[in-house]
Amino acid sequence: MTVIRSLLLFALAALAEIGGAWLIWQGRRENRGLWWIAAGVVALGAYGFVATLQPDANFGRILAAYGGVFVAGSLGWAVVVDKFHPDRWDLVGAAICLVGVAVIMYAPRSAS
Structure with missing residues (x-):
């Protein structure tokens, strides 16, 4: 249950961070205005x-x-929101990052 909770929190964090950065991008680079930027800052x-x-x-x-979740999540966001088409190397890189997440967070550790 702890791993599932942790994974859900990582997904929520990615949605907030990537979405917030995207909102700021839209506000500044796509000239959507300060409300978009403010929403991004809140996110x-x-x-x-x-x-x-x-x-x-x-x-x-x-x-x-x-960081690994962010890499994979950013590509996922790009596919869904920006209609980006990752190539096989994007996907391989994201998979490597997610393996890193699993090792860093969920590998068995000795109590020290």
Whole structure:
């Protein structure tokens, strides 16, 4: 159950961070205005809060593992929202990142 909770929190964090950055991009680069930028800032703040809900107590480990989720999530966002077509190397890279997430967060550890 802890792994499922952690994975759901990673997904929520990715949605908040990637969505927040996209909103700011839209506000600034696509000239949609300050409301889009403000919404992005709020979403990015939510991302920071969601990370604190992870069951692991090590900030560095959570942030390092989240980096892999961010890479894969960014490609997923690009496919769904921006109609981007990743090539096989994008997919291989994302898969490698997700393997890294699994190793960093969920590998058995000895109590030390």
